[in-house]
Amino acid sequence: MASENPLTIVTCTAPVNIAVIKYWGKRDEELVLPLNSSLSVTLHQDQAKTTTTAAISKDFKEDRIWLNGTEVDVGQPRLHSCLGEIRRLARKHRSTDDGDTPPLSLSYKVHIASENNFPTAAGLASSAAGYACLAYTLARVYGVEGELSEVARRGSGSACRSLYGGFVEWHMGERADGKDSIAQQVAPESHWPELRILILVVSTEKKLTGSTAGMQTSVETSALLQFRATSVVPARMAEMIQCIRERDFPGFGQLTMKDSNQFHATCLDTFPPISYLNDTSRHIMDLVHRFNAHHGQTKVAYTFDAGPNAVVFTLDDTVAEFVAAVSHCFPPESNGDKFLKGLPVRPVPLSDELKTTLALDPTPGGVRYIIATKAGPGPQILDDPHLHLLGSHGLPK
Amino acid sequence: MASENPLTIVTCTAPVNIAVIKYWGKRDEELVLPLNSSLSVTLHQDQAKTTTTAAISKDFKEDRIWLNGTEVDVGQPRLHSCLGEIRRLARKHRSTDDGDTPPLSLSYKVHIASENNFPTAAGLASSAAGYACLAYTLARVYGVEGELSEVARRGSGSACRSLYGGFVEWHMGERADGKDSIAQQVAPESHWPELRILILVVSTEKKLTGSTAGMQTSVETSALLQFRATSVVPARMAEMIQCIRERDFPGFGQLTMKDSNQFHATCLDTFPPISYLNDTSRHIMDLVHRFNAHHGQTKVAYTFDAGPNAVVFTLDDTVAEFVAAVSHCFPPESNGDKFLKGLPVRPVPLSDELKTTLALDPTPGGVRYIIATKAGPGPQILDDPHLHLLGSHGLPK
Structure with missing residues (x-):
């Protein structure tokens, strides 16, 4: 991430998933813990994906987010919960680090833009792809590695299943803190090409x-x-x-x-x-x-x-x-x-x-x-800067 | 019953019932024993009823039945089972009697005619009213008294609930032979006139x-x-x-x-x-x-x-x-x-x-x-001979 540039920017895509064993009902509303495990097939992103750009900068005054070109309230609970969780993970990651990483980006405000390539009428759960993409993109921009199920889940339960390609199980977990309520790939998309x-x-x-x-x-x-x-x-x-x-x-x-x-x-x-x-x-x-x-x-x-x-x-x-x-x-x-x-x-x-x-x-x-x-892969990082949804000033292009 | 006349003839009516706790599924197909108890409201016969005439005569060559004016196969299993059950009860009743009753009618063939006063399109369970009416009418013509749930049930499970007016419970029963799977009135129609x-x-x-x-x-x-x-x-x-x-x-x-x-x-x-x-x-x-x-x-x-x-x-x-x-x-x-x-x-x-x-x-x-x-009474006997659906020769009028 370009440390000279005042803007750190990352763009990722994430897929829609379709459950074949359904998730319906939470045992914990706050932590988004499900009543039962579920299993889904990740759809190919050529037909349905969310693209999200996240940029952080010391010049940004506040967190802002644009969905399909329209700015929305970043204070809405699910967005707020995702952002809080990724920053908590970033802080934890830094504190357990050997201390070499500069702590600059953690206090920086973030600008986020997100778009879907599929019509709302398709009735696909856009929130799953959206929150998976948000979690994945924020993790990259804040330098967080490892398990992102909890971040995605905070936005929308089934979003954790969109963190992987192919066939994905969301373990309901047993712990009260939800640490074991995570998504896991059962088989990659290449397993069943027909x-x-x-x-x-x-x-x-x-x-x-x-x-x-x-x-x-x-x-x-x-x-x-x-x-x-x-x-x-x-x-x-x-x-x-x-x-x-x-x-x-x-x-x-x-x-x-x-x-x-x-x-x-x-x-x-x-x-x-x-x-x-x-x-x-x-x-x-x-x-x-x-x-x-x-x-x-x-x-x-x-x-x-x-x-x-x-x-x-x-x-x-x-x-x-x-x-x-x-x-x-x-x-x-x-x-x-x-x-x-x-x-x-x-x-x-x-x-x-x-x-x-x-x-x-x-x-x-x-x-x-x-x-x-058909079945497709999990989230992807886009390397081509032309594909960023935010311009060099951190506003939608 | 006119013993001089070769024809013994009875006409009864029975109501439709609507379950408010539903019956769905049998634990015994043969005996028509339900998976669970159920409860229904008996509808008033002014709006929906079946009228059935049954006649027995030593001159009849075979059992025959007409539904809404069309003769149907008396050998079909549910009809056959009802007829068999009522004759079994009649035989049992006679044998436990003091022997005064002439055994004439038991071997006589029966002619039956049945009509509904409500359109099929109303989607009301005509089989419940139909088999309740059949059981009730056959019991009268063969001189059977007492519990008719089993006879009606053999035709159609929910028919036993049409044997009573008002609010009717069908106990699922526990016995393997189904003797305790019977209908019982919870309250008469007069209980809740509003x-x-x-x-x-x-x-x-x-x-x-x-x-x-x-x-x-x-x-x-x-x-x-x-x-x-x-x-x-x-x-x-x-x-x-x-x-x-x-x-x-x-x-x-x-x-x-x-x-x-x-x-x-x-x-x-x-x-x-x-x-x-x-x-x-x-x-x-x-x-x-x-x-x-x-x-x-x-x-x-x-x-x-x-x-x-x-x-x-x-x-x-x-x-x-x-x-x-x-x-x-x-x-x-x-x-x-x-x-x-x-x-x-x-x-x-x-x-x-x-x-x-x-x-x-x-x-x-x-x-x-x-x-x-509104809620209405259970089966009724019609005394007016003009209302018989069969004429003096035992054929539909």
Whole structure:
């Protein structure tokens, strides 16, 4: 970090992750400790990433942050908690150091700019990528090394899973101080190169319950959630890790669907109930089950987070046929050429037999578009200074 | 029973019931023994009933049955099981008798005709009223007295709850032979005269999973269902009985909604998942919660069975305002004068404040019509021979 320059600046990117064993509910709100362990697949950053630039300077008067070009209040609790935690780690790191490092940067104020390359409508958890990127970038600019789960978690629980690529487990941990509630890579993205991921963006106008408030109400009111966390998830974590290690798609897919359904079941068991799935979501679920029944095995699997959009897992030999099935059941209303984004998928015709099996009434426009992607790596440092989101004066370019 | 006449004929009616603590899942398929106890409100027969005529004669060559005017196969398992059970009881009754009763009728074949006064679209469980009526009518024609839960249950589990009026508990029982799995009245319909019931008939084209097959899949695949049956329902049964005894509407209403939601949560936790609620169902749930929030207390409560139609409980002082709220959120598409059926409800204007609180986008036609009713009595014998559904030759009139 250029010590002559009054500005120390770093830019990093971090990925979105999609849980296949779901996190829902905290056992400690303050430390963001979950009721159960969870497991996710990191999406490739070509299709979905956050880019964050952090700059520190003795000339900055206060901490400031810009999200997607708009300045926001740096005092909001989750941001404040992340910043406090990284500075605490930096201080600790320095104090256990041999004393050679100049203590200059710790008291410096920071400017942060962050942008997403994916639309909000995609319903991807932007806070996970955002806080993972913030933690990773702040660590670099303040010279902090080692475990960043706690910093990311303070912003958004599932953000700790975006600190790694491929397949990532977030151990719930047992300690009251949360030191063992950390993310860990189960397998890198290169482990299962045939895996493909489709994000089916569903039309909706409904205002949804935010996940932070939603999971809090679930913890308070759903007996099924407590049972799930203690009696169902532990065995599912072990089973899911085994399916991933063995690249067992039918096992992986079935468990992914079951766990998505059980998460939404606990939302419905919350009082007042929370509904993230809509009729189009349920049509997609039905389509996936019919598609699999047609093939006599689980070739495609859905999962849904806190919204109606589906994330679909499949393998490279099935992705073209499934995209054709989605186009058949949800004919694009317009911009047919933009219905598919991301990785290229070759068009294939759908067999009459499969069309008959699907036998769903076509719902034009029910799915607005599809983003095709795959598993990808964890956070990256960008070396090219042109990619900084802050200029030489520490303000957005 | 006219012993000179070759035809012994009886006509009875039986009501529909709506569970407020839900039955879902059998621990014994053959004997129709449930995983958990359940509790229901019997609807008034003015709005929903089954009428059944049974006739026996030495001249009949075979058992025959007509449902809503169409002859159906009397050999189908559930009908066969009911008929077998009533004849077993009749035989037992005779053998323990003092021997005075002529044994004539036991070997006689029976003709049965059954009709509903409510449309299938109302989504009311016609099998409960149907099998309760069948059990009750057959008992009268074969001279069987006493407990009929087992006969009704053989046809459809929840049918045993339609054997009584008012508020009815179905004890799950503990015995392997099911002798203690019987229905019992908690309170008669006269106990809570202010209670009103609205059936909101929702538009749907979707083919639904039948409840018999659905609950079987749930038992096999949903861990949440097992937990609910053993660890949640027992306390809820006790709480619900207390709410009814005390006529505590907020307590009754909240528990009714929670139990409906938990039942549908276990359906979603089934694999493949079962969805009975659609977007209109969820809009109704949202409307009820907003209506209650506006009033600062639970004045209205929903429950949903194996379909998208809502059954709403409220008190007589609230029914007019809630009907106005439903009409506001789901403006009748046509036949406005037929939007409300059953008990009269006076039109009232909706306050601007409540309209603002509801703040739902109006969904014209989402609710097709409303049937207003209340709690009612159990099965009845019709004395007027003009009301028999079978003529003097034992065939449908």
